[in-house]
Amino acid sequence: MTLEQFRQLAGTWGGNIDRWPAAMQDAAREMAADEQAAGILDEQLRLDRLFSLAPKVDEGRAGRAGFAVLQRMAAADRKLPWYRRGLRPSSLFPATSLVCSALVGLWLAGSLPYRQGPPDAVAVVSMVFDSSTLSLGGLQ
Amino acid sequence: MAAVSARQHHAFRILMGRHMPRAIRVAQRIVRDPGEADDIGQEAFLRVWSRAASFDPEIARFTTWLYRIVLNLAFDRTPRRQHSPIDEAADVRSDDPEPVERVIADEERRILEWAMADLPERQRAAIALFHMEGLSGEDAAHAMGLGAKAFESLLGRARAALKQNVQKIQDTGRCA
Numbered sequence: 001m002t003l004e005q006f007r008q009l010a011g012t013w014g015g016n017i018d019r020w021p022a023a024m025q026d027a028a029r030e031m032a033a034d035e036q037a038a039g040i041l042d043e044q045l046r047l048d049r050l051f052s053l054a055p056k057v058d059e060g061r062a063g064r065a066g067f068a069v070l071q072r073m074a075a076a077d078r079k080l081p082w083y084r085r086g087l088r089p090s091s092l093f094p095a096t097s098l099v100c101s102a103l104v105g106l107w108l109a110g111s112l113p114y115r116q117g118p119p120d121a122v123a124v125v126s127m128v129f130d131s132s133t134l135s136l137g138g139l140q
Numbered sequence: 141m142a143a144v145s146a147r148q149h150h151a152f153r154i155l156m157g158r159h160m161p162r163a164i165r166v167a168q169r170i171v172r173d174p175g176e177a178d179d180i181g182q183e184a185f186l187r188v189w190s191r192a193a194s195f196d197p198e199i200a201r202f203t204t205w206l207y208r209i210v211l212n213l214a215f216d217r218t219p220r221r222q223h224s225p226i227d228e229a230a231d232v233r234s235d236d237p238e239p240v241e242r243v244i245a246d247e248e249r250r251i252l253e254w255a256m257a258d259l260p261e262r263q264r265a266a267i268a269l270f271h272m273e274g275l276s277g278e279d280a281a282h283a284m285g286l287g288a289k290a291f292e293s294l295l296g297r298a299r300a301a302l303k304q305n306v307q308k309i310q311d312t313g314r315c316a
Contacts, residue, residue, distance in 0.1 A: 019277070050248055
């Protein structure tokens with residue numbers, strides 16, 4: 001690598017050889033031992049530091065922008081026609097729950113035995129006594 | 141990102157909290173106007189939300205994808221704002237005490253803003269990605285949709301022009 005090539009690469013990639021293309025790095029490190037080459041790197045490093053200064057974006061500003069995004073998403077959702085809103089997973093949840101409850105009710109109604117006529121007196125008495133042994137705190 | 145693709149708002153909020161400053165920073169470097177940069181940041185995340193299903197982690201990292209969205213939005217807007225006054229790009233002043241280092245850094249930042257103003261938008265983008273965001277040459281080229289050689293050439297021209305502009309500003313004291 002000649003000094004001119006080194007100068008050109010430093011002018012493109014800056015003063016940090018680690019950020020140069022991998023194929024050039026070994027030759028560049030050897031060259032950097034030269035005083036003139038080291039001077040070129042120093043100059044480019046000063047520019048690198050300047051070029052890397054970023055505009056200030058504090059948390060509040062980014063947070064406000066994020067909040068605005070959520071507002072715009074909500075506004076876009078409100079503009080959707082009812083049938084498209086209804087097809088979203090969040091909208092389907094209550095409807096699905098209702099349908100499931102109805103199906104469980106129907107299944108229970110169909111599978112439990114249906115008793116016709118009044119139960120006999122002994123069964124009623126035993127049911128009352130059994131249920132009185134239960135309370136909110138558990139078995140008495 | 142997988143959770144965002146599955147339309148999970150919570151995951152999207154976390155993703156936005158983590159990457160919004162990055163999007164605004166890069167946009168501001170290119171369009172130079174903080175208000176417009178905020179708009180681009182918002183628009184970029186709306187696109188992330190609406191196109192999350194098309195993101196493929198095997199093709200690109202999320203940040204590279206986000207940079208590409210931001211750059212496209214910023215390039216679409218820059219012609220209208222090519223010569224906006226530099227004062228608009230000034231930072232919001234805070235009430236904190238200003239040590240000497242900070243004053244110097246603010247002054248350097250102002251010099252850079254001025255020097256960047258004359259650069260074409262793609263050169264500004266190359267400087268922003270490689271120097272400000274610290275991307276490798278390969279990643280920056282990918283984010284800009286360029287080949288390695290094309291990016292190298294763009295970055296070289298950008299640095300040379302920027303160096304010249306900085307020198308001119310320092311010699312004439314134009315932005316002091």
